[in-house]
Amino acid sequence: MRLRRNPKAIPFLMENPLVVKDPEQWRGKWQTLFPNPQPLFVELGTGKGQFLAKAASLHPDKNWIGVERVEEVLLKAVQKGEATECTNIRYLWIDVKKLPEIFAPGEVSRFFLHFSDPWPKKRHTKRRLTYRVFLNMYKDILAPDGDLILKTDSEGLYTFSLEEFTEMGWEIVEQTTDLHHSPYNEHNITTEYEDKFVSQGMPIYYVRVKPPRPSSNPSLTFHSNQV
Numbered sequence: 374m375r376l377r378r379n380p381k382a383i384p385f386l387m388e389n390p391l392v393v394k395d396p397e398q399w400r401g402k403w404q405t406l407f408p409n410p411q412p413l414f415v416e417l418g419t420g421k422g423q424f425l426a427k428a429a430s431l432h433p434d435k436n437w438i439g440v441e442r443v444e445e446v447l448l449k450a451v452q453k454g455e456a457t458e459c460t461n462i463r464y465l466w467i468d469v470k471k472l473p474e475i476f477a478p479g480e481v482s483r484f485f486l487h488f489s490d491p492w493p494k495k496r497h498t499k500r501r502l503t504y505r506v507f508l509n510m511y512k513d514i515l516a517p518d519g520d521l522i523l524k525t526d527s528e529g530l531y532t533f534s535l536e537e538f539t540e541m542g543w544e545i546v547e548q549t550t551d552l553h554h555s556p557y558n559e560h561n562i563t564t565e566y567e568d569k570f571v572s573q574g575m576p577i578y579y580v581r582v583k584p585p586r587p588s589s590n591p592s593l594t595f596h597s598n599q600v
């Protein structure tokens with residue numbers, strides 16, 4: 374997402390208390406940053422932040438973090454977060470690539486990938502946020518019962534993501550090629566991009582997946598009667 378350069382964006386983000394400074398210092402301790410220790414839900418590429426602000430208001434029993442690398446876009450998201458006056462919402466001005474430096478294994482309960490850049494050219498495959506290197510990163514950070522939700526308007530990214538999830542051993546728990554005409558829409562919270570595509574009559578692709586766990590392989594399961 375591109376917005377016109379805004380010279381006020383960087384000073385705003387540097388001073389805003391909802392933007393976590395030096396996020397590496399909270400690795401393994403994110404629960405202590407929020408007033409209540411509760412599951413941590415993280416949206417990757419939060420954009421202008423409509424989803425995160427609504428989700429934090431509707432679900433005060435979760436802690437919410439929006440990750441975004443473009444300062445002008447993040448400024449808009451943080452302003453929406455401020456308007457909610459929620460205490461369970463924070464923002465990280467970072468690239469998704471940095472996640473392992475910022476979250477310890479098992480620290481995140483759910484990742485959201487909402488309308489991630491599809492990078493349709495084959496030579497850009499490795500930039501897609503569902504490329505296997507990213508999936509391995511998410512897998513290491515997710516809690517034992519954690520999961521990931523993907524929503525996209527791009528059939529190409531959806532198909533590619535399903536292939537990557539399957540090849541990397543992720544379990545597909547829910548899936549539809551038309552979210553807004555499916556039972557999964559009941560608790561759906563829309564994003565800015567989603568509203569735009571839906572208003573144009575486009576279907577929204579949706580999938581919820583769980584990462585592979587070593588214990589899900591029966592040959593690796595430890596039984597006490599085996600010793």
Ligand SMILES: C[S@@+](CC[C@H](N)C(=O)[O-])C[C@H]1O[C@@H](n2cnc3c(N)ncnc32)[C@H](O)[C@@H]1O
Pocket residue numbers: 374417418419420421422440441442443446467468469470487488489490564565566567
């Ligand atoms: C197409 S927009 C979608 C925004 C929002 N999720 C929505 O659905 O309205 C994708 C957003 O992801 C951000 N983004 C893409 N790659 C990223 C990365 N590697 N790290 C952090 N943010 C990223 C972009 O800057 C952009 O704001």
